[in-house]
Amino acid sequence: MSTLIDAAYLLLIGLVAGFLAATLLGERRRYGVIGYLVVGVIGAIGGNYVFGSLQLPNTGTEWRLIAGVVGAIVLILLLRLLRR
Secondary structure (H helix, E strand, O other): HHHHHHHHHHHHHHHHHHHHHHHHHHOOOOOOHHHHHHHHHHHHHHHHHHHHOOOOOOOOOOHHHHHHHHHHHHHHHHHHHOOO
């Protein structure tokens, strides 16, 4: 049961992180809910991995969200480079 809760938590953090990252970068209209979710979840996984590797705080909802937003921003910037 906790695996299901962890997955739902990751999806929620990913959705919020993707939305915030796209809004901060002015790409809000480019992505839909699915786009926010994909970018946010990938960004949250990557961001939390990097935060953990650098021994930055990544426990607690607010730090996981910050790490997710940072990861999603990096992912969106990489996607911009690939589109050119």
